[in-house]
Amino acid sequence: MNKSIKFLGLIAIIMISSLFIFSTSTISIKKTDGKNESDKNTSETYKIKALKIPLNLSFAGEPVPIEKTDIKERIDRELLVNTYWQSNGLLLFKRTHKYFPVIEPILEKNGIPNDFKYLAVIESGLQNVTSPAGAKGFWQLMKSTAKENGLEVNDNVDERYHLEKATQAACDYLKAAKKRFGSWTMAAAAYNAGNTGIARKIESQKVNTYYDLLLGDETQRYVPRMVALKEILTNPKKYGFVFDAEDLYKLEPTKLIKVDTVINDIAQFSKNLGINYKILKLHNPWLRENKLNNKSRKLYTLKIPSEN
CATH class of the missing domain: 1.10.530.10 (Lysozyme)
Structure with a gap:
C-alpha cells in the first residue's frame, strides 16, 4: 500500500513538472511570436512616406x-x-x-x-x-x-x-x-x-x-x-x-517715436522711456551699439512697446 502511494506520488510529481516545463515553453514561444517592443522593426512603429509631388506647382x-x-x-x-x-x-x-x-x-x-x-x-x-x-x-x-x-x-x-x-x-x-x-x-x-x-x-x-x-x-x-x-x-x-x-508667434504691439539727436547712452535712454536696453534692442535690432552717433541730425524712427 505504501509502495503504491509512493509510486503514485512520484508519477504526480513528474506530471506536474512536465506541465510546468510545457507551459513555460509555450509562454516563451508566444512572447517570441508576439515580439517584444524592443524586437520590432522600425517600420512597424514609425513610417517615413514618400511624397506625391503636386502637378500644378x-x-x-x-x-x-x-x-x-x-x-x-x-x-x-x-x-x-x-x-x-x-x-x-x-x-x-x-x-x-x-x-x-x-x-x-x-x-x-x-x-x-x-x-x-x-x-x-x-x-x-x-x-x-x-x-x-x-x-x-x-x-x-x-x-x-x-x-x-x-x-x-x-x-x-x-x-x-x-x-x-x-x-x-x-x-x-x-x-x-x-x-x-x-x-x-x-x-x-x-x-x-x-x-x-x-x-x-x-x-x-x-x-x-x-x-x-x-x-x-x-x-x-x-x-x-x-x-x-x-x-x-x-x-x-x-x-x-x-x-x-x-x-503661433505674434508681433508685440508697438508705437513709434522720432529721434533726430545723438543718443550717448541707449541703456539710459531706454530707462527714460520706461523700458530697458534689451527691449529697445529687440524692437530695433538695427541699432548696433549702445549709442546713436547721428552727427548729421538724421531723423530716425524707433519702435517701443505701445503700453509705454
Missing part, C-alpha cells in the same frame, strides 16, 4: 516644369527635406504668422509677387542671422548690395536688420533683376548668385530661363526650395504639421 505665376526629370527630382528633394525636418518646419509656421504681415504689404506696394516672401524664409528662416560670407538680416543682404539699395550700413547703424527697410531694399533689387533678365525666377536666381554671375551663365550656356540653366548647387536649389516651402506652409495638415492658433 508654380512660383510667382510661372509654372514649375515637373515633366522635366531633373526638375521633378529637385522639387522632390526640397519637399522631403523640409517636410521631415519637423522641428524647423514648426518654427517656420510660427514665425511666418509673426512676420509675413509685415513683409506682404511691402511686396504688394512694390509690385513684387507675394511668393517672394518665401525668399526671406529660405534665406534666414525669418531671423536676423549672419552668413559666413557676411550677409545679414532676414533678406541676407551683403553690405555693398544694401548700400546700393539705400540702406545705412556702418558699425553704429545697420539697416539690414531693419525688417521694413531691408524688405524694401530686397524689392528694389528684385525689380531691377526682373527688368534685366525678364522673369521672376531669373530675378530670384540673380538674388542668390548675383546679376553678373547669372549674366555670365546665360551668355555661356545660350539659354535664358531658370529651369534650363545649369547653375551651382545653391542656386540650383533656390527656386525649388521656395516652391517646396510655399507648398508646405500653405498646406500644413497635408504634410503632417499640427498646431493651434495660440501656438
Whole structure:
C-alpha cells in the first residue's frame, strides 16, 4: 500500500513538472511570436512616406516644369527635406504668422509677387542671422548690395536688420533683376548668385530661363526650395504639421517715436522711456551699439512697446 502511494506520488510529481516545463515553453514561444517592443522593426512603429509631388506647382505665376526629370527630382528633394525636418518646419509656421504681415504689404506696394516672401524664409528662416560670407538680416543682404539699395550700413547703424527697410531694399533689387533678365525666377536666381554671375551663365550656356540653366548647387536649389516651402506652409495638415492658433508667434504691439539727436547712452535712454536696453534692442535690432552717433541730425524712427 505504501509502495503504491509512493509510486503514485512520484508519477504526480513528474506530471506536474512536465506541465510546468510545457507551459513555460509555450509562454516563451508566444512572447517570441508576439515580439517584444524592443524586437520590432522600425517600420512597424514609425513610417517615413514618400511624397506625391503636386502637378500644378508654380512660383510667382510661372509654372514649375515637373515633366522635366531633373526638375521633378529637385522639387522632390526640397519637399522631403523640409517636410521631415519637423522641428524647423514648426518654427517656420510660427514665425511666418509673426512676420509675413509685415513683409506682404511691402511686396504688394512694390509690385513684387507675394511668393517672394518665401525668399526671406529660405534665406534666414525669418531671423536676423549672419552668413559666413557676411550677409545679414532676414533678406541676407551683403553690405555693398544694401548700400546700393539705400540702406545705412556702418558699425553704429545697420539697416539690414531693419525688417521694413531691408524688405524694401530686397524689392528694389528684385525689380531691377526682373527688368534685366525678364522673369521672376531669373530675378530670384540673380538674388542668390548675383546679376553678373547669372549674366555670365546665360551668355555661356545660350539659354535664358531658370529651369534650363545649369547653375551651382545653391542656386540650383533656390527656386525649388521656395516652391517646396510655399507648398508646405500653405498646406500644413497635408504634410503632417499640427498646431493651434495660440501656438503661433505674434508681433508685440508697438508705437513709434522720432529721434533726430545723438543718443550717448541707449541703456539710459531706454530707462527714460520706461523700458530697458534689451527691449529697445529687440524692437530695433538695427541699432548696433549702445549709442546713436547721428552727427548729421538724421531723423530716425524707433519702435517701443505701445503700453509705454
